[in-house]
Amino acid sequence: MIPSLPEFYNEGALVAVLTAQPLDGPLDYLAPEGGCVSGAFVEVPLGPRRVPGVVWGPGRGGFELRKARSIIRVLDVAPMRDEMQEFLRRAGEYTLTPLSAMLRLATRAPGLSNPPSMQKIYRLGDVTPERMTDARARVLEVLRGYGTLGFTLKELGDLAGVTSSVIKGLVAQGAVREEDTPRDTPFARLDPDLPARDLVPEQSVAAEALCSGVRGGGYGTTLLRGVTGSGKTEVYLEAVAETLRLGRQALVLLPEIALTAEFLTRVEARFGARPAEWHSGVTMTERRRTWKMVGQGGAQMVVGARSALFLPFQNLGLIVVDEEHDSSYKQEDGVLYNARDMAVLRAAICGARVVLASATPSLESWANAEAGKYERLELSARYGAAVMPELAAIDMRAESLPSNRWVSPTLQAAVNSRVAAGEQALLFLNRRGYAPTTICRACGHQIGCEHCDARMVEHRFQKRLICHQCGESAAMPVACPSCGAEGRLAAVGPGVERLAEEAAALFPQARIAVLSSDLFGSARALREQIAGIAAGGADIIIGTQLVAKGHNFPLLTLVGVIDADLGLQGSDLRAAERTFQLMRQVAGRAGRAERRGRALLQTFQPEHPVIRAILAGDEEGFWRTEAEARRAAGVPPYGRMAGIILSSPDMQAVYDLGGELARRDGPIRAVGAQVFGPAPAPIARIRGRHRVRLLVKAPKGAALQAAIAAWIGQVRLPPQTRMTVDIDPQSF
Numbered sequence: 001m002i003p004s005l006p007e008f009y010n011e012g013a014l015v016a017v018l019t020a021q022p023l024d025g026p027l028d029y030l031a032p033e034g035g036c037v038s039g040a041f042v043e044v045p046l047g048p049r050r051v052p053g054v055v056w057g058p059g060r061g062g063f064e065l066r067k068a069r070s071i072i073r074v075l076d077v078a079p080m081r082d083e084m085q086e087f088l089r090r091a092g093e094y095t096l097t098p099l100s101a102m103l104r105l106a107t108r109a110p111g112l113s114n115p116p117s118m119q120k121i122y123r124l125g126d127v128t129p130e131r132m133t134d135a136r137a138r139v140l141e142v143l144r145g146y147g148t149l150g151f152t153l154k155e156l157g158d159l160a161g162v163t164s165s166v167i168k169g170l171v172a173q174g175a176v177r178e179e180d181t182p183r184d185t186p187f188a189r190l191d192p193d194l195p196a197r198d199l200v201p202e203q204s205v206a207a208e209a210l211c212s213g214v215r216g217g218g219y220g221t222t223l224l225r226g227v228t229g230s231g232k233t234e235v236y237l238e239a240v241a242e243t244l245r246l247g248r249q250a251l252v253l254l255p256e257i258a259l260t261a262e263f264l265t266r267v268e269a270r271f272g273a274r275p276a277e278w279h280s281g282v283t284m285t286e287r288r289r290t291w292k293m294v295g296q297g298g299a300q301m302v303v304g305a306r307s308a309l310f311l312p313f314q315n316l317g318l319i320v321v322d323e324e325h326d327s328s329y330k331q332e333d334g335v336l337y338n339a340r341d342m343a344v345l346r347a348a349i350c351g352a353r354v355v356l357a358s359a360t361p362s363l364e365s366w367a368n369a370e371a372g373k374y375e376r377l378e379l380s381a382r383y384g385a386a387v388m389p390e391l392a393a394i395d396m397r398a399e400s401l402p403s404n405r406w407v408s409p410t411l412q413a414a415v416n417s418r419v420a421a422g423e424q425a426l427l428f429l430n431r432r433g434y435a436p437t438t439i440c441r442a443c444g445h446q447i448g449c450e451h452c453d454a455r456m457v458e459h460r461f462q463k464r465l466i467c468h469q470c471g472e473s474a475a476m477p478v479a480c481p482s483c484g485a486e487g488r489l490a491a492v493g494p495g496v497e498r499l500a501e502e503a504a505a506l507f508p509q510a511r512i513a514v515l516s517s518d519l520f521g522s523a524r525a526l527r528e529q530i531a532g533i534a535a536g537g538a539d540i541i542i543g544t545q546l547v548a549k550g551h552n553f554p555l556l557t558l559v560g561v562i563d564a565d566l567g568l569q570g571s572d573l574r575a576a577e578r579t580f581q582l583m584r585q586v587a588g589r590a591g592r593a594e595r596r597g598r599a600l601l602q603t604f605q606p607e608h609p610v611i612r613a614i615l616a617g618d619e620e621g622f623w624r625t626e627a628e629a630r631r632a633a634g635v636p637p638y639g640r641m642a643g644i645i646l647s648s649p650d651m652q653a654v655y656d657l658g659g660e661l662a663r664r665d666g667p668i669r670a671v672g673a674q675v676f677g678p679a680p681a682p683i684a685r686i687r688g689r690h691r692v693r694l695l696v697k698a699p700k701g702a703a704l705q706a707a708i709a710a711w712i713g714q715v716r717l718p719p720q721t722r723m724t725v726d727i728d729p730q731s732f
């Protein structure tokens, strides 16, 4: 295939320029001196401002040419490729997002328009300052934490919370080094031909299948399923190696930043250098470098969060979506997209391979594999001597537990015997904080968030109440905010912090570590904690779902799930799938090395079909039953859904608008689809805005997006009202 050259426009030609400004679409401008190509990044005047944009084909004209303003200049970055333009267009059509908003996702490169070629970077020096102040100590602490990475003056100042004069003072003493470095240097070369591990036969077969797909070129998606610890990562790293050998770029998406550290180490061990990183924990300087280098081929491999899909790859050959079932791939803010689905779209457009890796695939991917749209590869055995843990339920109806205690005597005995043997036990509870509810024993009032339809959650380590929806926090009150009674507020229900308190009382000799996202100020503190646990620095680990994802704790042989029923409450049709996945993932933490692990599930309903399927380890059976239920209900993956969320500070306004949409459902009915609602959204109020939801359910082949566009186009939004369209919502 010969790539066609981008269209060239001579100086003065009328071109369309798309900007990330919320306009209806591209605006016409005159090509600058020297001309420009289609896809060029440019700076244009917009009202009194100058904004960046992308040349989006020929201008539409239709007005007097002399009114058109000129493009100011072409920016010094590689033009956006046709396939990227196509990707933004189609992803925008799919998610019903205006192109300008899509463009914003693709231009998240800080300082895109003003790149000086050299910059001053600050690194740790080797002199200890004569006089140590708090501010100075913070600067050194930040620099120590990030090893070799350097910061710009502004970044370092922001991270350490100090003014630039503090940093300059340290430079004068030699405690901090100031270096002139060229911006945007290429990343170190990865060598795919360094010796790989010897794969076991099953792994070799899978790796060879992926590699031959990569060699064959062109689009294709493979679902790589394998129990935790079966070597999926080893296998897909070989597909990455093959991609690099062919001179193409590879992207690996991970659901959680906390996982990248361990993963980067593995990549470095395999390829001899670290790949580029793209996620919220990366400094602006590094992000900008990554963005530019990905576009120029100076980065062969990127490890990142979902937004890495919008990087300007010039020759993308492979996208791996690790833990593809993970719900954090769904972006729930701004543009609502599922990175797993967008990875497939992007690959289809640019002719790349996709590997979806998971121990517990999403029902969507499972169904696509069943239907033959995805190839399927399986790893059935754990690597080495490790075997799957033995699973058992603890029937909580038969356990005698005092109130406000959550560890049953059976679980307690199991933990004791493991700890006595020098092994580790994990107590899993997917609830952050101390207690989910704070109630007044005098009047029964439950403390809720002022701005949200949510309870305030007590966080005892921080001595605060925090709303998990909007982040609002308040000091723990002494008196009830409703009746004023003092000293009558009580914690109801368990959170991980409370569980830690109970564990400390039950297992006084044990060393206990709590892993919950809000107990760590920084990604580094979390990494250190995880490394400490892996090295045997704790006997009992208490954790939220943070621990369910891919950490290797070789000494861990027992997992106790405090409340296996937690995810099964509520009416969400995905509840069964999520619980099944989460329980299997958590259980999979146990017994990775030579010793067989055990997982004990505390439940009040051991006869529940989902709990029974988990215990039986009957994955195929579970998917088939679940698939049947979804098919019967006509919901994804056997039907299509969309959610429309209307929000406003004015409750009446959203219900009126919702009612109007429900009445004027002609365009929806025209494609054989139905509207449900308006009903209160899953969270009915966030940050003071009332939220109602309408759900659209459509048959599989319906032209859903076009119908929704026509439908919502009929109404006008009252002031302060917002409408969000969520195609393929996570809960329905």
Ligand code: ADP
Residues within 6 Å of the ligand: 197, 198, 199, 200, 203, 226, 227, 228, 229, 230, 231, 232, 233, 234, 235, 383, 552
């Ligand atoms: P998964 O991604 O399926 O959870 P991993 O690839 O992380 O599995 O493998 C689990 C553990 O087993 C890792 O520590 C990995 O290094 C090790 N491992 C897997 N396959 C091999 C192999 N062929 N040779 C050596 N170690 C292996």
Ligand code: ZN
Residues within 6 Å of the ligand: 449, 450, 451, 452, 454, 467, 468, 469, 470, 471, 472, 687
């Ligand atoms: Zn709130």
